[in-house]
Every structure is written in structure tokens, then in C-alpha cells.
Amino acid sequence: MANVRNTARPLSPHIGIYKWGPHMAVSIIHRATGSGMATVGTGLFVWWLVALAYGPDAYACFLDVFTLKSGQLNILGYIVGIGMSLSFFQHMASGVRHFFLDAGANFELRANKRSALTTFAFSILATAIFWVVLLEKAHG
Amino acid sequence: MGNGTQLGRVRGLGAAHEGAGEWWKHKVSAGSNLLLVLWLIVSIALLPAYDYATVAAWIAQPLVAVPLILLVLSVTAHFRHGLQVVVEDYVHDESRFVLIVLLEYFTITVRVLAIFSILKIAFTTTGVAA
Numbered sequence: 001m002a003n004v005r006n007t008a009r010p011l012s013p014h015i016g017i018y019k020w021g022p023h024m025a026v027s028i029i030h031r032a033t034g035s036g037m038a039t040v041g042t043g044l045f046v047w048w049l050v051a052l053a054y055g056p057d058a059y060a061c062f063l064d065v066f067t068l069k070s071g072q073l074n075i076l077g078y079i080v081g082i083g084m085s086l087s088f089f090q091h092m093a094s095g096v097r098h099f100f101l102d103a104g105a106n107f108e109l110r111a112n113k114r115s116a117l118t119t120f121a122f123s124i125l126a127t128a129i130f131w132v133v134l135l136e137k138a139h140g
Numbered sequence: 141m142g143n144g145t146q147l148g149r150v151r152g153l154g155a156a157h158e159g160a161g162e163w164w165k166h167k168v169s170a171g172s173n174l175l176l177v178l179w180l181i182v183s184i185a186l187l188p189a190y191d192y193a194t195v196a197a198w199i200a201q202p203l204v205a206v207p208l209i210l211l212v213l214s215v216t217a218h219f220r221h222g223l224q225v226v227v228e229d230y231v232h233d234e235s236r237f238v239l240i241v242l243l244e245y246f247t248i249t250v251r252v253l254a255i256f257s258i259l260k261i262a263f264t265t266t267g268v269a270a
Contacts, residue, residue, distance in 0.1 A: 005232050034226075035222075038222060042216075046250055046257075050253060052192070052195060052257065052261050053258075053261050059195070
């Protein structure tokens with residue numbers, strides 16, 4: 001692979017010189033949430049399935065990492081659970097936005113900015129609803 | 141044979157002569173991920189409990205085990221491409237080749253471990269889903 005960059009040559013100006021806007025934030029967050037889910041999320045998902053396949057003891061070990069003795073989630077359980085669900089809803093919303101951009105739509109500045117902000121509003125709202133459902137059940 | 145239409149002549153013939161097919165597969169798997177992961181998230185939220193018996197009996201149902209396997213295939217195909225693009229964008233020296241090979245092994249390992257586990261749960265759980 002002969003594309004090692006010659007460090008003696010300058011890079012063209014890129015992220016450093018632009019004023020940050022929602023469209024840039026949603027783009028890099030799409031990448032960050034995708035990479036996070038592909039690594040951490042995949043690890044958790046496979047661990048969950050393998051533990052279930054091993055049987056009740058291995059599954060108890062899995063649950064024990066993320067829960068207190070009472071069965072409620074511990075700090076790690078909340079961080080991972082909220083982190084992964086927020087990542088999913090954000091990646092999903094910005095992914096749907098990408099479908100429109102790929103079709104050549106939604107490049108008008110105001111609409112583009114509005115759809116970028118909408119993905120954040122959606123992911124926060126969807127994550128909140130998801131956790132209200134989970135916690136309502138846990139606490140009766 | 142003629143020279144084909146203008147579109148036909150350029151199709152798939154960018155600088156790399158390939159890649160458009162990978163892009164398209166990424167979009168197709170994005171669509172199936174949207175349905176399958178939403179199904180998984182909603183199903184998990186609606187499960188009555190998260191103890192071993194409840195979860196294993198839930199997975200053992202054909203109309204849960206099969207969508208779960210489809211989800212594994214769709215999600216692994218999607219992140220296989222997504223992570224490769226991330227590597228190609230940020231890693232410019234020879235280690236990008238190593239990372240892409242490791243990504244390939246990671247993807248296949250995840251796929252086989254997850255599908256084997258789903259099948260084992262499905263074929264060995266005898267309880268009835270709550």
C-alpha cells in the first residue's frame with residue numbers, strides 16, 4: 001500500500017478552520033456511535049448470547065457485572081445501557097437522515113440544519129421513553 | 141457489442157474500479173438493521189423479566205431465533221463495511237492492511253459465535269415462553 005503520507009507536505013485546511021455546526025456534529029457523532037456499537041455493543045451482545053448458551057450460571061455471571069444484589073442495575077449497567085441505547089437511537093436517526101442525503105435531498109442549508117438538530121431531539125426522546133418503560137417495570 | 145450507454149460505461153469504474161457494490165450493501169444492511177434492531181430493542185423492553193428461564197425461552201421461539209440470526213447477519217455486514225471506512229479514513233500507513241484483516245476475522249468470529257449460541261439456546265431450551 002503505497003499511500004503513506006509525506007509529512008513534509010502540508011495538509012489542506014480541514015476541520016480546524018470551520019465554524020462548528022449541527023451538520024458537522026451529527027456527522028462525526030454518527031461515526032462515533034457506529035464505531036462504539038460495532039465494538040462495545042457487539043462485545044456485549046455476543047457475551048450475552050454466549051452466556052445464555054452456556055447456561056444459568058454463566059448468565060448469572062453476566063448479569064452480576066451489570067446489576068446489584070437487589071437485581072437493580074449498578075452504575076456500570078446504567079452507563080453501558082444508557083450509552084448503548086442513546087448511541088443506537090442517534091445512529092438510527094442520523095442513518096435515516098443519510099438515506100435522504102444519499103438520494104440528493106435535504107442539502108438546503110436551513111432544512112439540513114433542522115434535520116441535524118432533529119436527530120438529537122429524537123435520540124434523547126427515544127432513549128428517555130425506552131428507559132421509562134424499563135424502569136416502570138423494574139419498580140412496578 | 142456497442143460501447144454501452146454513458147452510465148453503463150462508467151458504472152463501477154471509478155479510480156478503484158470497485159466499491160460501489162460495497163456502498164450499496166451498506167445501504168441495504170442499514171435498512172434491515174433499522175427494522176431488526178428496533179424489533180430487538182422493543183422486544184427487550186417488553187420482556188416480562190430478565191432471568192435466565194424467561195430470556196432463554198424467549199430466544200428459543202422460531203420467530204425470535206430466526207430474526208435474531210438475521211439481525212446478526214445484517215449488523216455484522218453493516219459494521220464490517222462501516223469500520224473499514226473508518227480505518228481507511230484515519231489509518232494511512234501499512235497498519236491499515238493489518239487492521240482490515242483483523243476486522244475481517246473479528247466479523248466472522250462474531251457471526252459464528254452469535255449464531256451458534258442462538259441455535260444452541262433454541263435447540264436445548266424446553267420451557268415455554270412466558
